[in-house]
Structures are given as structure tokens and as C-alpha cells.
Amino acid sequence: MKARKICKRAMALLLSVWLGISCMSAAAFSGGKIDTEREVSMSVYFGEEAGGFSDVNFHVYYVAEMSESGDFALSGDFLDYPVRFENLDSSGWRALAQTLSAYVQRDGLRPLRQGKTDAAGYVSFEKLTVGLYLVVGGTYINQNTAYTPEPMLVSLPSMGEGGEWVYNTELFCKYDSEIVPNQVVRKVQKVWEDDGNEKKRPQNISVQLLENGKVVDTVVLNRDNNWEYTWKNLDGGSVWQVVEAETPEGYTVSVVREGAVFVMTNTFPSEIPPELPQTGMLWFPVPILICGGLLLVVVGLFIRRRRGNAHEG
Numbered sequence: 001m002k003a004r005k006i007c008k009r010a011m012a013l014l015l016s017v018w019l020g021i022s023c024m025s026a027a028a029f030s031g032g033k034i035d036t037e038r039e040v041s042m043s044v045y046f047g048e049e050a051g052g053f054s055d056v057n058f059h060v061y062y063v064a065e066m067s068e069s070g071d072f073a074l075s076g077d078f079l080d081y082p083v084r085f086e087n088l089d090s091s092g093w094r095a096l097a098q099t100l101s102a103y104v105q106r107d108g109l110r111p112l113r114q115g116k117t118d119a120a121g122y123v124s125f126e127k128l129t130v131g132l133y134l135v136v137g138g139t140y141i142n143q144n145t146a147y148t149p150e151p152m153l154v155s156l157p158s159m160g161e162g163g164e165w166v167y168n169t170e171l172f173c174k175y176d177s178e179i180v181p182n183q184v185v186r187k188v189q190k191v192w193e194d195d196g197n198e199k200k201r202p203q204n205i206s207v208q209l210l211e212n213g214k215v216v217d218t219v220v221l222n223r224d225n226n227w228e229y230t231w232k233n234l235d236g237g238s239v240w241q242v243v244e245a246e247t248p249e250g251y252t253v254s255v256v257r258e259g260a261v262f263v264m265t266n267t268f269p270s271e272i273p274p275e276l277p278q279t280g281m282l283w284f285p286v287p288i289l290i291c292g293g294l295l296l297v298v299v300g301l302f303i304r305r306r307r308g309n310a311h312e313g
Contacts (some may be wrong), residue, residue: 033068034165036130040156043124044117046137046149046173052121053140053147059111060125061104064132066155072132077109082247083254084269093153095256095265101136101151102241102255105213111136128156137173139239146180148239149173181236187261188219188242190227194251194268206245207264211238218245 047053064072064085072085081103083096103109112133115123133156137149150173157165188207194200209217209231219229234240242262247253251266 032165034066034070034130034157035167036066036068038130038157038167039126040128040130040167040169041124041126042128042133042135042154042156042169042171043122044135044137044171044173045122046117046140046147046175047121052117052119053142054117054119054121056117056123056140056149057138058115058117058123059136060113060128061100061109061134061136062112062129062131063100063134063153066131070155075131077107078103082252084252084267086269091256092254094150095254097134097151097153098241098257099243099253099255100134100153102210102243104134104136105241106208106210106215106243108213130156132156135171141180144180145177147175147177149175183232184234184236184240185230185232185260186234186240186242187230188221188228189261189263190221191263191265192227193265197250197268200248200250200268201266202248205248205266208243208245210241210243211235213239213241 044058045052046056046058061078062076063074063078065075066072074081074083078100081100083099085096088096113125113128115125117123133154135152135154137151140147152171152173154169154171156169157167158169160166186209190205190207192198192201203222205221205227207219207221207229208215209219211234217231221227221229231240241257242255242264244253244255244264244266248266251268253264253266255262255264257263
């Protein structure tokens, strides 16, 4: 009898835990479906705590469509670029923004919208459609210091702190600040992320150096130069970027600048299913795993109780 009572109590506990976690799962996706027909907007601030930087040009590009569930699909001028959205963390999104910004400059893509920051350092873009946007700003120079905003990829609507979709988004630009030198050095390093597919790598990769959006040099990377190259005595007053002239078939590319070094990564996509961006923790296996563990506990208690009764008999 006691064994049956233990089983009943354990099953009741199992059911309550299942229901509780199910509620947690529902709460995790409380943002619900995105209203793809609703207008969205963003306000961008560029400046320091003491005050904003005025009269700085910002360009906005429509990169990808956004589904009701938050999935992205490249669109328009960006449709054929060899990039991916799957399984990106914050550093991955940062690299993707820099990569697309360089393509935009090289290919002379026309922005969807453009505007200048006001006296307080703000610029707003109203009546946009739902999607993923690239935001690129110009450099602000104060005396001999240059403030350059990092390119941003912005999801509109964005996910709020409470898990809700926010259709009017406020953004604060991250930026690099440096004393403008007469000359600078820039270096590119090639990284391969293609474990198990090394045979698909090409023998050479051509990399283009951009000065203020224009191609001024092309170099070839290969094993002989350890897949890297350094440019010296470059104009310190120019904006320098690098792009891959042609991405190997089957690969994607991302480029991120770390100081004077551009890290260019070619990735051969794995078979891992893609993750939705900004969805947070993956909840669906949790109830199954916990309930499975509790079920094993129940079975163990039942078997232990029966063995005890047999020894007493």
C-alpha cells in the first residue's frame, strides 16, 4: 500500500512539474507572433554622455525580410551575399554588420533612407517596414580625434527586456575613438572554420582593400603567406575595410576588425539546425528531460519498496 501511495505522490509531483515548466516555456515565447504589416521606426543616438555629435550622416539599408516568428531571409541587393544568420552570438552579429557594411561600400549600394544627427546627436527613421536593417554612420571629427560608429544590424521590431516585441526602437551607437594619425597599418588574417571539409578549401583567396569605399589594392592569400597580409603607410585620415573578392563555393564569410587587424573567417555550414535569433534559451527539451528523470526516480522507489517487502516476508 505504501508503495502505491509513493507512486501516486510521485506521479502528482511529475504532473505539477510538467505543468509548471510548460508555463515557463509559454512565458519564454510571450512575445507572440510579429505583426509584419505594422509600421516600425528607430531612433539612433551617436555621442558621448556629455553630449551628442551633430551633423553626422547615417544610412539605412534593408537587408532581410522578417517572418512572424522572427526568421530572416536576405532580400533585394543583399540576396546573393555569402553570409548567414544561423547560430550567431553578439560577436557574430557584430562581424556580420561589418562584413555587409564593406560590401555596401564596395558595390555602391543605395540606402533605403539617410539622415543627419541633430544638435543633440539623434537621427530618426520613421514609417519603415518590418525587417532587418543595416545602419552605417559617418565619422565625427573633433579637433584631432575621430569618432567612428560601428555598423549595426537592427531587427525591427526588436525584442524588449520583458520578451515583448518593440516596434519603435531606440539605439545607442557603439563607436571607436582615436587620435587621427598621419599613417596607419592594416592587416588581414584568414581563418577557416570547416572541420571535416578541408578538401573543399581553395588554394588561394583574393582580398580587396577599400579606402573610403573604393578598391585600392587586391592581394592573394594562401599557405605560402600563412593566409595573411599587412598593408603599411596607409593614410590615417581614410576609412579602411577589406572584402573577399569571391567567396569559395559552399562557404560563407564574415569580417571583423580588431584594432589594426581584420579577421576574415570562411565557414562551411554544418548540419546543425539553425537557431532563431533573439529567442533566448531553448526550452522544449527541458520538460522532457526533467520528467524523464522524475519517472526514473518513481520506478526506482517502487522497485526498492517491493524488494523491501519481499525481505520482510
